[in-house]
Amino acid sequence: MFKTPTDTLSELRCEIDRIDLAMHKLLMQRGEIIDRLIEVKRAQGGGCAFRPDREAQMMRALVERHQGLLPLDAVEGIWRIIVSTFTYVQAHYSVHADDSGGDAQMRDSARFHFGFTVPYVPHHGAVAVIEAVERSGGDLGVLRSAGGSGDGAWWLRLVGDAAPKIIARLPFVERPDHPAGLPVFVVAKPAAELGPQDIALHSVSLAQWSHAAPAAIAAAQGEILASAPKSGGYALLVAAPAAIGEGGLVRELANAGVVGARVESVGGHAARFEMNEARAGVFAPKS
Numbered sequence: 001m002f003k004t005p006t007d008t009l010s011e012l013r014c015e016i017d018r019i020d021l022a023m024h025k026l027l028m029q030r031g032e033i034i035d036r037l038i039e040v041k042r043a044q045g046g047g048c049a050f051r052p053d054r055e056a057q058m059m060r061a062l063v064e065r066h067q068g069l070l071p072l073d074a075v076e077g078i079w080r081i082i083v084s085t086f087t088y089v090q091a092h093y094s095v096h097a098d099d100s101g102g103d104a105q106m107r108d109s110a111r112f113h114f115g116f117t118v119p120y121v122p123h124h125g126a127v128a129v130i131e132a133v134e135r136s137g138g139d140l141g142v143l144r145s146a147g148g149s150g151d152g153a154w155w156l157r158l159v160g161d162a163a164p165k166i167i168a169r170l171p172f173v174e175r176p177d178h179p180a181g182l183p184v185f186v187v188a189k190p191a192a193e194l195g196p197q198d199i200a201l202h203s204v205s206l207a208q209w210s211h212a213a214p215a216a217i218a219a220a221q222g223e224i225l226a227s228a229p230k231s232g233g234y235a236l237l238v239a240a241p242a243a244i245g246e247g248g249l250v251r252e253l254a255n256a257g258v259v260g261a262r263v264e265s266v267g268g269h270a271a272r273f274e275m276n277e278a279r280a281g282v283f284a285p286k287s
């Protein structure tokens, strides 16, 4: 039979409705395992349900298998909302964010990575965010990884067993022109069930600035992310492969003649995962 353009459109719409229904049913099925997840996590001690290493792994797998014309930004954004909202329904949490470097990028980042169901609470300054996380049951804090909040050596607030720690770096999948590409750290109260991560973050305290320190840190495969004067010296925020350990950094500093450096853990995150431009381009919408 001859098909009018209208017939064809309604057929295509039937097809879309069938796919939408299947997707929605699958999402509802995903929700049905939440009760069991809550039980397992309660047995592990409860608290924050966010598992950054698992999420990093899931996001990498997602971008690696993605094909077709749907832009990667959209697929990643959809999954961030699914995962963050499922984490929220396991144990409610808010995201406290430092907007002192500008609200727009920070809000875009928090909404992209955590969606709109998770409450967004703006604060002015990294220290205010860390204090809000400290006071909460299991909330997360989001800070610019490069600092810039005028809080000085804010990471000193993360030193000590009871202090909150950095547990993730976002975006999990880095690429040029990421729509929410502001590099941020996620801060949470310390939790035993968060296993070791690929990259360790250290606070390095020096009695005074030493020109030998940057080379020594580089020799330990470390990267200085931020530095600020502090009372009685100088503090650095350093990222290094976890395998190097605090001892490895202390050793390199001592070998370079930097004596009395104190190296203390302030958290860690999954290895950074960068997509090259060529691969990102595959998914770019055609003009």
Ligand SMILES: C=C(O[C@@H]1C=C(C(=O)O)C=C[C@H]1O)C(=O)O
Binding pocket: 037, 049, 050, 051, 052, 054, 055, 082, 083, 084, 086, 087, 090
């Ligand atoms: C489901 C879990 O809890 C959280 C939610 C996840 C999800 O919805 O896929 C993944 C990791 C966790 O942050 C889990 O730990 O596996």
